[in-house]
Amino acid sequence: MARLESAQVPVSAYVPSSVSVVPTTTVTSRHSALVRVTHWITALCFIASLVSGMEIVISHPRFYWGETGNVLTAPLFQIPIPASRKLVQSGYGYVLPDQNGWSRYLHFQSAWVAVLTGLLYVMFGFVTGHFRKSLLPNRADLSWRAFSTSIASHLRFERPSEAEAWSYNVLQRLSYLFVIFVLFPVVIWTGLAMSPAFVSAFPASVTLLGGQQSARTIHFFVSLALTIFLLVHVVMVYLAGFRSRMRAMITGKMITGWARTRKERI
């Protein structure tokens, strides 16, 4: 069953033809069901965390380093936006409505779903060899030459080659690995390090970061990095062909129109 799915070629492709080159379309499976489902759940959770996280930041858009920080201490920086609390001198003549109640509920609920989904995905990735096969860069790709070629083609906003519909390029692989194994773990860790109950059981989780306000500041910057990743990711999907990439991540199927000889196809 699984083998059939991975090599689904339409019947039309097998019709003998006297012409050696036949323009035809090929349907192949691109993303497994688990990758697709976890991808969209994670996407949804990230958007929910981002919106609720921004609402929470608005109640105190000042950031500090170390253990403590409040309006009487000097901030590391303050985001120049209006605040939802009178306490904060935002420089604006008005106070935004308090949205922290539902924001905090939603933030933690989406965090739970994202963490459980992420665990499932990571287990799947190791067990099936998905990380090794699809995300770990090939040895040949890890040269400066390959890197500079890939970076240059990205900077020129070149539409990716047909071959990249079947596989990830080296920059893509490294950024996905970085998001999965660095940014997401750090954002979860720094989130937990802000919880007074969690750190009572695991104090090292916050002291290693330099304090609770440091954890909050790191959490903010890692969220920013994840947001930049999301934006770049969406732009790349658009450049590569929005419809085909979306279809591949939703239905799992990649449809491409290639002119190939029958012999090549078999």
Add this chain to the structure above:
Amino acid sequence: MTDLSRRKLIITGLAATAGVSGLGVAAHLAQKYGLVPPDHGGIYGLGETLTYASQRLLTKHSLAREFPRSKISKPPFANEIAPPSDAFKHLQAGGFADWRLSVDGLVDRPASFSLAQLKSYPSRSQITMVQCEEGWSYIAEWIGVPLSHVLDLVGIQPQARYVVYFSIEPDWWESMDMADALHPQTFLTYGMNGDELPVGHGGPLRMRVPRQLGYKNVKFLTHLTVTDSLKRFGKGLGSAAPEAGYAWYAGI
């Protein structure tokens, strides 16, 4: 129907049945061991229950971090408070000599304590952090009598599951489970940084629950009730916080 798809159907069916009954068993066990928060209903109930249950399992006896004296925030930061009620101003005019904390509910000996009585019990202090859900924080030394000491004096009954606590100010009340109520760092606080507890910080009497966020640390405390169910209080969500849209459990 091929053998393969029939097998798939059976496996899927079995997995779904196991999943649903597993959830049922989990919900039953969670209820039995007090791992379900009172605000578990609604669309955020899943996340809230997971947070409360996992933190309760992980942190039942853990101690909040304590800091060296050099880490105390100077000047101490006091969040703004609403203008005090007439009842408060009346007691304040008398130097809080008539301030009382009444304790009732599922206790053997309901009682009412004056500040002088509370101060006559073994005094404890802790240098811990107050964290607001908004993001700011400060560290101070808190002086008081552990809540567990007062609960021992009144004798809590075995079916007790929560302590509900009320401010003299209207609509300001919270509750906590027995794990927090009997926790050694949960204080009826009357002093701060080696002095009396200032009014701005909740004086003359404030609940201090250092493993939860600032809003669980109710100021101007006058009344405690020990109960086995939170359903009878307010809208039955556990405290004033969920009624205003905030989570009952504030360990995160």
